[in-house]
Amino acid sequence: MKHLHFIVIAILVVITSCTLDKTDYEAELNVETTEYIEFEEVTSIISGDYTISIEALNGTLYKGYNEVHLKISNTLTDEFLDSSKVTFLPIMTDANGNKVSCPHEYNLSYDSSEAYYLGYVVFTSESSSTVDWQLYIDFTDSDETHAQNQIITVEEQVNKNLNMTAFTGNDDEQYFIALVAPQSPSVAQNDLLAGIYKYNKPTTIAGVFPDPSQFSYSIVDAHTLLIDPRMPEPSMGNHSSSNNQDLEQQTDGLYHGIVNYTMTGNWTLNFILKNENNVTIKGTEVSTEFTPGVEGEKGELFIDILF
Template identity: 65%
Template sequence: MKSFNFWIIAILFAVTSCTIDKTDYEAEIGSEVPESLEFKEATSLTSGNYKISIEALNGTFYKGYNELHFKIINTQNNQELTTAAVTFLPIISNADGSKSSCPHEYNVLYDSTNKYYNGYAVFTGESTTTASWKLYISFTADNQKYEINKDVTVEKQSNKNLNMTAFAGNDGEQYVIALISPQKPTVSENALVAGVYKYNKPTTPAGTFPDPSQFSYSKVVGYTLKLDPRMPEPSMGNHSSPNNKDLTQENDGLYHGVVNYTMTGNWTLNLIMMNQNGLIVKGTIVPTDHTPGVEGVKSELYIDTLF
């Protein structure tokens, strides 16, 4: 628990620092928005006669939301394993020895239509010289349980439309919001999709490492993300746009809404997160007055985008 608190404090400090510092909008305008459409192998692990291949978009693990495809192959007969009980646990280790995880699909299930085990990870930080990620995976085959792990590299997310934020809510819980789509918006009303997750505080002492009960996250259920997109740079007066739609949860467990980008450039998705009872968990109302020449005020909870 101490290690998680250390991590979230560091995240909040970084967010606060970014809010205080003036954004260099001029340097960002005209930046090309990258888009990844193809799943490629990002890493592989081998245990006994079995190889696990993990695919991600562009064959890279990025900070933020990553859809992951797992394939398990018996290297002796080249047959795919489709009935295994697979678990997946990403853990980051810091220079001081503290360890924490991130939102992830722990029990990874097989998708018989697409022929892979489907999961995800919302990596909350990039790999650095003082912070390293390791994947812990287990699966069963031939009535035997295999447990393997491997160090992996998490890269900086260069597409701001896939940004994320981690924060402490007014309820004392730790949350993560990660943008999932659109990767490459257009000047129009865009379907906006985000994942919203909560850290499950352990209720029992830690067992043998890595004890999944100490690193558990769940999808937040039944909340609402009220959306107010603005162009915060001084020349744009922090203006908004019409026809936006707040994000609510749909059957896939993700949060869906609409953001209307009326022009290209820097946008801020100002958010107010409300629980099932309509109580504000995090976020503040953004002033409606336009202030040309002054950088726009942002909500207490926001995610910057750029296209």
């Protein structure tokens, strides 16, 4: 009985310490996550007889996943184009003049019910004094092609629930995983959405800039993203949760799963990416050992979140 008494006391000490540490941690960070649902204009491009309006959530482009809407109007006829071929190419230039792109939808589709051209872009870095992002947009009207470009600002993504990661897989290909939802998780089972993309290595010599064949990306299809969420803080002891569901691709091209957050705080989403043949592209299993007082182990492939 005396031995049992000491065990109970020890458990209470661990729980109390855990709660106090977590409370102090949250108070220090004062984390707030805002869920944006309204699309607003980011910028507009006026050239000749045309105006191109680019919209995104909160009227801002962020590092990570962005759904984008384009509206193109002819100012002479005061009509919006609804049957144009529209291409969308983001290009980043660094301090050394190197030019790269990021995962994006090059050929935009027209959503007739919403009256805009729909696409996405996954910016891999925010704008800075050494990083410039520029959009190259081509469209057609009356069989004539119009080419426009515009420097844009990509902001830092302060909502860690929308973090992303880039990595080289075991197949020597370059991959990107970007969290899409939830923007503001709950202490519950949350629907988890992610985009998985791959850089398409050029097979031809570069043509006239900007040659889209040199900046091509595609959605990764028919893979599986295994998930193991854990709380890495020492006070959490590598704590995980049950009832999670691995991410599988659905008809929207995104990968859908479930993550169960049992409390607010700092979480790490450990992943293992497997291809259609169940071969591991990237990622390692994480130890299930409970390690109070020691920072939790992270796998080879992970994204940190906080809510």
